[in-house]
Amino acid sequence: METKITIVYDNEVMEEGLWADWGFSCLVEAKGRPQILFDTGAGGPILLHNISRLGLDPGAVGIVVLSHLHGDHTGGLQTFLEVNRHAELFVPYSLRAVFPGRRVTAVKEPLQICENVFSTGMLGDIEQSLVVGTEGGMLVIVGCSHPGVGSIIDAASKLGEVFGIVGGFHGFRDFNRLKGLSLICPCHCTQYKSEIMRLFPEQCIECGAGLVLEA
């Protein structure tokens, strides 16, 4: 099953007309399963602007996953939920918020979100990552990687062989952990982007809002 990942919110943009801002969000689409919005960026108006500018429909999202409770990943949530009245939520269990009339799963342990899509559970008690089964193996989608890229890859590997990782690699510099991956897309808060790009030129893809990855 082909999976399409569109970066809709990032510190950088890939095309004119999209808005860059400190934060992260991406949309995960595959035939036969609900569209998943992973994180919501820092601001609702920027999120909705980029989504519609990219020709995507916020109303078509069936599931929203929040990686962790930092404002640059959750700030757009309320505004998004005003235009999407039905999406189901998978949020860190420590989130103190009520979402009337919505299905909400408070995530702590690893779990399956829908067909071929899993959460690592709240690693380090701070952050969950998405693990998406594709034809090429497991693709890991991260918010900021606060638990450490290595621990996230270890957790994801329990579900299958990991071939790629996309998202923010906050503070990450244990570059050896990326060896063997065929897709590396350092986004958002990654401090050592240029080193990673230099070490893995064949595997790296430059990130920014508007980037579409197919796996």
Ligand SMILES: [Zn+2]
């Ligand atoms: Zn962040």
Ligand SMILES: [Zn+2]
């Ligand atoms: Zn963070």
